[in-house]
Amino acid sequence: MAKKIHNQVVRIDASGVFHRDLNTRLRELVTNGTRKIELLNLYGQRYIGTDLAKPVEIEIFGTPGNDLGAFMDGPKIIIRGNAQDGCGNTMNEGEIVVHGHAGDILGFSARGGKIFVREDVGYRAGIHMKEYGDKKPVVVIGGTAQDFLGEYMAGGILILLGLELSDGVRHRANFIGTGMHGGVIYLRGAVEDYQLGKEVGVAQLEEKDYKILQKFVGEFASHFGYDAGEILRHKFIKLFPLWLRPYGRLYSY
Amino acid sequence: MMKTYLSPKFLVERDPERCIQCQVCVNQCSFDAHYYDAEDDEVRSREENCVGCQRCAVFCPTQALTIRENPSDYRQNYNWRPEVIEDIIKQAETGGVLLTGMGSDKGYRIYWDHLVLNASQVTNPSIDPLREPMELTTYLGRKPDRVEIEPNSPSLKTELAPQVKIEVPVMFAAMSYGAVSLNVHQSLARAATEMGTLWNTGEGGLHPKLYEYGSNTIVQVASGRFGVHPDYLDVAQVIEIKIGQGAKPGIGGHLPGEKVSAEVSVTRMIPQGTDALSPAPQHDIYSIEDLAQLVYALKEATNYTKPVSVKIAAVHNSAAIASGMVRAGADIIVLDGLRGATGAAPKVIRDNVGIPIEMALASVDSRLRQEGIRNQASIVVSGGIRNSGDVAKAIALGADAVYIGTAALVALGCTLCQQCHTGKCAWGICTTDLALTKRVNPDIGARRLANLLRGWSLELKDMLGGMGVNALESLRGNRLHLRGVGLTDTELEILGVRMAGG
Numbered sequence: 001m002a003k004k005i006h007n008q009v010v011r012i013d014a015s016g017v018f019h020r021d022l023n024t025r026l027r028e029l030v031t032n033g034t035r036k037i038e039l040l041n042l043y044g045q046r047y048i049g050t051d052l053a054k055p056v057e058i059e060i061f062g063t064p065g066n067d068l069g070a071f072m073d074g075p076k077i078i079i080r081g082n083a084q085d086g087c088g089n090t091m092n093e094g095e096i097v098v099h100g101h102a103g104d105i106l107g108f109s110a111r112g113g114k115i116f117v118r119e120d121v122g123y124r125a126g127i128h129m130k131e132y133g134d135k136k137p138v139v140v141i142g143g144t145a146q147d148f149l150g151e152y153m154a155g156g157i158l159i160l161l162g163l164e165l166s167d168g169v170r171h172r173a174n175f176i177g178t179g180m181h182g183g184v185i186y187l188r189g190a191v192e193d194y195q196l197g198k199e200v201g202v203a204q205l206e207e208k209d210y211k212i213l214q215k216f217v218g219e220f221a222s223h224f225g226y227d228a229g230e231i232l233r234h235k236f237i238k239l240f241p242l243w244l245r246p247y248g249r250l251y252s253y
Numbered sequence: 254m255m256k257t258y259l260s261p262k263f264l265v266e267r268d269p270e271r272c273i274q275c276q277v278c279v280n281q282c283s284f285d286a287h288y289y290d291a292e293d294d295e296v297r298s299r300e301e302n303c304v305g306c307q308r309c310a311v312f313c314p315t316q317a318l319t320i321r322e323n324p325s326d327y328r329q330n331y332n333w334r335p336e337v338i339e340d341i342i343k344q345a346e347t348g349g350v351l352l353t354g355m356g357s358d359k360g361y362r363i364y365w366d367h368l369v370l371n372a373s374q375v376t377n378p379s380i381d382p383l384r385e386p387m388e389l390t391t392y393l394g395r396k397p398d399r400v401e402i403e404p405n406s407p408s409l410k411t412e413l414a415p416q417v418k419i420e421v422p423v424m425f426a427a428m429s430y431g432a433v434s435l436n437v438h439q440s441l442a443r444a445a446t447e448m449g450t451l452w453n454t455g456e457g458g459l460h461p462k463l464y465e466y467g468s469n470t471i472v473q474v475a476s477g478r479f480g481v482h483p484d485y486l487d488v489a490q491v492i493e494i495k496i497g498q499g500a501k502p503g504i505g506g507h508l509p510g511e512k513v514s515a516e517v518s519v520t521r522m523i524p525q526g527t528d529a530l531s532p533a534p535q536h537d538i539y540s541i542e543d544l545a546q547l548v549y550a551l552k553e554a555t556n557y558t559k560p561v562s563v564k565i566a567a568v569h570n571s572a573a574i575a576s577g578m579v580r581a582g583a584d585i586i587v588l589d590g591l592r593g594a595t596g597a598a599p600k601v602i603r604d605n606v607g608i609p610i611e612m613a614l615a616s617v618d619s620r621l622r623q624e625g626i627r628n629q630a631s632i633v634v635s636g637g638i639r640n641s642g643d644v645a646k647a648i649a650l651g652a653d654a655v656y657i658g659t660a661a662l663v664a665l666g667c668t669l670c671q672q673c674h675t676g677k678c679a680w681g682i683c684t685t686d687l688a689l690t691k692r693v694n695p696d697i698g699a700r701r702l703a704n705l706l707r708g709w710s711l712e713l714k715d716m717l718g719g720m721g722v723n724a725l726e727s728l729r730g731n732r733l734h735l736r737g738v739g740l741t742d743t744e745l746e747i748l749g750v751r752m753a754g755g
Contacts (some may be wrong), residue, residue: 050554073483085537085545128478128530132523132524132526152530154530155524181530212431244526251350251351252343252347
């Protein structure tokens with residue numbers, strides 16, 4: 001079985017290929033039943049993984065462009081490098097594993113799927129993530145994040161691990177969870193109260209939270225070769241929305 | 254509780270000779286302005302609750318009811334008008350942002366009423382549309398800079414961008430499910446299908462029942478990304494990125510949790526009862542380059558099979574912004590003017606932000622022509638299109654088509670009582686309360702809407718014939734068919750039309 005899958009790997013040298021042509025090629029391959037694709041020498045081409053509604057695995061060597069996996073519905077993408085802005089934008093289903101950093105608005109408005117980032121992420125990661133029915137997006141970030149992490153968050157699970165923070169060094173993000181009205185953020189590493197948005201509360205973890213962490217930190221650790229037990233030994237805090245309707249009292253009539 | 258200093262806006266006059274105590278008014282009023290006093294066996298009014306929507310008066314079987322504005326008034330004051338005083342009272346009593354519904358009711362100049370159309374006399378013949386074919390068909394989408402034809406064959410060599418054909422240049426504007434009811438969506442979808450035009454889902458997703466009308470559907474992708482998923486994008490004829498709305502340029506929207514019913518939750522794809530918050534900006538768009546990125550993300554997501562439209566509110570720099578939108582790859586640009594309506598907006602924004610659609614349209618069309626890129630996108634305008642005369646003038650000013658929202662709702666029964674934001678619409682239009690939504694019957698709703706479009710089509714053909722042209726294409730952007738009345742030189746210059754008589 002493994003051999004058969006191996007035989008189906010298609011390698012594409014993406015150097016100098018326009019994104020539209022590259023994505024057309026990916027669409028053809030996936031339609032024809034290819035289940036594993038390796039993209040070599042990717043250099044900023046956008047929208048990789050969009051409009052491929054079949055279970056395909058794409059491994060990227062190089063640097064994909066913005067909106068990787070935008071509106072994605074099923075594929076698994078592994079990036080041996082950094083992801084840019086808009087990675088997982090409005091994603092419905094699928095998995096993105098980034099062996100490096102990711103840019104701004106990681107997982108913007110995602111409704112489902114999983115994103116794992118080994119290092120740091122830019123501004124507004126997890127902004128307006130949602131959940132619906134059996135769909136619940138999960139974002140796990142190994143490093144730290146810039147401001148407005150989890151802004152407007154309406155659902156899903158956002159885990160920030162801060163693995164590279166030395167003792168006594170705080171996470172970078174301010175305004176964490178501003179406007180949050182759903183979902184949960186688990187945070188490992190130091191943050192001061194002033195770094196949190198007005199709409200989030202802080203809670204200690206309960207048994208069910210540890211179960212969630214074990215599952216997703218476990219997946220994170222296996223993707224990047226960490227010891228999950230070691231990560232989980234440290235203290236986590238849980239951020240939750242104080243109100244489901246943060247702006248309900250703004251209006252008179 | 255504080256006593257309110259507001260006096261009733263309307264008087265409910267019940268003719269005792271005619272009233273038969275049948276309580277139809279009690280049942281019809283969703284604002285509790287009528288009640289039945291069992292002790293006295295009499296129907297009475299709570300006038301302070303009346304919003305003037307006329308539902309009771311229309312449905313009273315004996316025409317016993319007259320609803321009219323309360324003539325009692327404050328001392329006359331040009332500056333401190335009753336509305337100004339009442340708004341202050343409301344805020345003093347509640348301490349919040351004043352919300353309202355529908356479009357601005359303020360007296361900004363309506364330029365449509367200062368523009369007049371031409372007709373043929375003597376020097377060229379007018380055409381009788383009853384006996385000669387008249388063409389209203391419009392194709393929306395990016396047009397090529399030039400076309401090449403295959404030698405010795407009638408087929409095109411040039412590859413065209415996706416084009417969408419509409420039989421009448423009037424489409425139904427974006428009104429989201431949640432703001433309006435499913436029956437309203439269904440009425441719009443069916444009327445659009447019957448008349449060969451398009452309706453727009455708004456930003457609340459598309460109900461599974463309505464997927465069958467996909468080929469007449471424009472789906473919206475807005476800042477909240479509600480209900481946006483691959484099937485939704487695939488089923489549509491056009492995808493519209495909503496940047497702004499004429500009634501509330503620059504701000505987002507909050508659909509309150511109580512309007513997110515089980516059914517609304519299905520299309521928005523969020524849990525029932527949670528607020529649907531649409532942030533003010535789309536957080537992946539901070540520039541024209543970012544807009545291009547989303548435009549092409551959507552094109553990639555649908556394999557370049559359908560036009561992507563971008564809708565903005567008409568604001569001061571619309572012309573420059575529109576140029577950027579076209580260069581960002583928008584196949585259709587939509588301008589929504591100052592008088593554009595809404596299901597809920599802060600009153601201060603609705604009434605004070607944005608510019609009239611006529612000015613925005615004229616300046617955008619002129620700018621795109623000057624830059625030689627007018628062919629690259631269709632222009633659709635909305636925000637206060639009231640009749641076929643406005644449509645004809647908009648086409649002559651440079652629009653490819655128009656959207657109607659308010660006019661469509663009026664066809665369904667709306668009387669512009671401006672209570673959309675309360676979710677209590679007595680006409681069953683702007684509400685998700687199932688007891689009220691059934692007041693719009695989709696069979697009748699679709700009929701009324703299709704009738705309206707049919708009427709406007711006939712009138713448009715009449716006007717075209719009068720001008721001596723037999724296709725809408727000959728009127729499009731042809732401002733020589735317009736003249737201004739009672740306008741200043743500056744207004745005429747921006748509109749690009751000459752003064753009547755000149």
